[in-house]
Amino acid sequence: xxxxxxxxxxxxxxxxxxxxxxxxxxxxxxxxxxxxxxxxxxxxxxxxxxxxxxxxxxxxxxxxxxxxxxx
Amino acid sequence: xxxxxxxxxxxxxxxxxxxxxxxxxxxxxxxxxxxxxxxxxxxxxxxxxxxxxxxxxxxxxxxxxxxxxxxxxxxxxxxxxxxxxxxxxxxxxxxxxxxxxxxxxxxxxxxxxxxxxxxxxxxxxxxxxxxxxxxxxxxxxxxxxxxxxxxxxxxxxxxxxxxxxxxxxxxxxxxxxxxxxxxxxxxxxxxxxxxxxxxxxxxxxxxxxxxxxxxxxxxxxxxxxxxxxxxxxxxxxxxxxxxxxxxxxxxxxxxxxxxxxxxxxxxxxxxxxxxxxxxxxxxxxxxxxxxxxxxxxxxxxxxxxxxxxxxxxxxxxxxxxxxxxxxxxxxxxxxxxxxxxxxxxxxxxxxxxxxxxxxxxxxxxxxxxxxxxxxxxxxxxxxxxxxxxxxxxxxxxxxxxxxxxxxxxxxxxxxxxxxxxxxxxxxxxxxxxxxxxxxxxxxxxxxxxxxxxxxxxxxxxxxxxxxxxxxxxxxxxxxxxxxxxxxxxxxxxxxxxxxxxxxxxxxxxxxxxxxx
Numbered sequence: 001x002x003x004x005x006x007x008x009x010x011x012x013x014x015x016x017x018x019x020x021x022x023x024x025x026x027x028x029x030x031x032x033x034x035x036x037x038x039x040x041x042x043x044x045x046x047x048x049x050x051x052x053x054x055x056x057x058x059x060x061x062x063x064x065x066x067x068x069x070x071x
Numbered sequence: 072x073x074x075x076x077x078x079x080x081x082x083x084x085x086x087x088x089x090x091x092x093x094x095x096x097x098x099x100x101x102x103x104x105x106x107x108x109x110x111x112x113x114x115x116x117x118x119x120x121x122x123x124x125x126x127x128x129x130x131x132x133x134x135x136x137x138x139x140x141x142x143x144x145x146x147x148x149x150x151x152x153x154x155x156x157x158x159x160x161x162x163x164x165x166x167x168x169x170x171x172x173x174x175x176x177x178x179x180x181x182x183x184x185x186x187x188x189x190x191x192x193x194x195x196x197x198x199x200x201x202x203x204x205x206x207x208x209x210x211x212x213x214x215x216x217x218x219x220x221x222x223x224x225x226x227x228x229x230x231x232x233x234x235x236x237x238x239x240x241x242x243x244x245x246x247x248x249x250x251x252x253x254x255x256x257x258x259x260x261x262x263x264x265x266x267x268x269x270x271x272x273x274x275x276x277x278x279x280x281x282x283x284x285x286x287x288x289x290x291x292x293x294x295x296x297x298x299x300x301x302x303x304x305x306x307x308x309x310x311x312x313x314x315x316x317x318x319x320x321x322x323x324x325x326x327x328x329x330x331x332x333x334x335x336x337x338x339x340x341x342x343x344x345x346x347x348x349x350x351x352x353x354x355x356x357x358x359x360x361x362x363x364x365x366x367x368x369x370x371x372x373x374x375x376x377x378x379x380x381x382x383x384x385x386x387x388x389x390x391x392x393x394x395x396x397x398x399x400x401x402x403x404x405x406x407x408x409x410x411x412x413x414x415x416x417x418x419x420x421x422x423x424x425x426x427x428x429x430x431x432x433x434x435x436x437x438x439x440x441x442x443x444x445x446x447x448x449x450x451x452x453x454x455x456x457x458x459x460x461x462x463x464x465x466x467x468x469x470x471x472x473x474x475x476x477x478x479x480x481x482x483x484x485x486x487x488x489x490x491x492x493x494x495x496x497x498x499x500x501x502x503x504x505x506x507x508x509x510x511x512x513x514x515x516x517x518x519x520x521x522x523x524x525x526x527x528x529x530x531x532x533x534x535x536x537x538x539x540x541x542x543x544x545x546x547x548x549x550x551x552x553x554x555x556x557x558x559x560x561x562x563x564x565x566x567x568x569x570x571x572x573x574x575x576x577x578x579x580x581x582x583x584x585x586x587x
Binding site (some may be wrong): 015018022028032033051056 | 162165166170173174294297299307309311320323325327351359361362364368369553
């Protein structure tokens, strides 16, 4: 019983994963630099492109966790 | 003007043939779509929302085709081409769109579905019990979308011009007018089913074009390091804050956040969301649509590739740049890098890319007009069949308005109005968001907030001569340049929240005194 309640408690915080992309991409000092380059692409560009994928993973993770919670 | 005449005899026959063939294919698809998932198209929710039956895959194509417009494909790389790193804000923008979609819109869908809302104005009017607030939402939506439709036509015009059709003179407008008539005819016949089906072709063509571009062009130019080496050093990164100003940092972040908050308030995005078959379809798409964001990021880099190829210095493209400015960068890049037959495919991708959002935008505007202006204020007892008939006429009027606008007025007006549209549409955030989570807010307070937001936002843009939406906000001697839409919606939100209890108190007091 307490196990289930703990699980439910934990699940309430799942959507907060979606705040991660906001915290990262809205803080330009974090990525406004050239080095390290990747395949000749400056950090500024490949970092943000990579975060498109990380953002998608965050959304999918929240979806998967929430769906499991409903079963 | 001699440069214009020089361009008039350069029609690329191979490219044009492929372009026209692909265009005819999607026109045919547009008409066939009427029979897809057949239903009574004399009902507005069937014509305008496809009967709310689109599953995950169709919604993926539809929303992707709807949100990533032809103008995006032209304007985002043009911005990177002209301004450098600042233009890359489109990437954090699309990253943030999807968490917002996931968190907010499944709930919106459920309420809209239960209560039979077809538009955002239906939703807001019902949640707050205010016809006036619903009217404000409808008018804002229509005004913000009209210039957006016009810009789709501008996107189409750029590629038609790049194919080598003569520029200037009445005859030069013929291709655009024919394209628009085809668009109007299949939208009327098939409603939202047409862009949903065409979106599949559009998205495939866009994916093929972009993948080819990022493989072929860097290989030709000697890799990405050669491309980035061609970019002037000072444009490669954002200018760091200096002195008393936060410089490009605050502008970049507020543009990304403000644009992301505004995107799903646009009527055409709402239409895409509401036509899906369940909240989970929206949730899944919030993750899967990122594929388009990635493509958009690559498209943004086309701006640098155009710089590296040096299209702006090539006399062959001088006429195009003269007519269309930096928006000609991507078409010129394709002309310089691809063989004719592939130029035809790439340009068709952009032109068809304009058809899908233009159709959905006109359908969305038509639904707003019919449901929230015509039925609400002109003929409250209008039967369902009349509702659909009026919507079909309205969508035609909207498209004709857009084409007249593009052909008779300078493009800069459409661009300025689109910039203002972004500032106006975000003012719907408080009523929509509070309609989901805090219905007790007073409708009059929301209306005052909306008016204040529209007013201050428009003022901020006007101080920049409508050339930029970045307003240099000065607080305590520090200048924080930021997106006027975000600043003005903050005022809107705070005003609505503060006024609501006061208005409640006043109306309650007058009600009790009246009771005595």
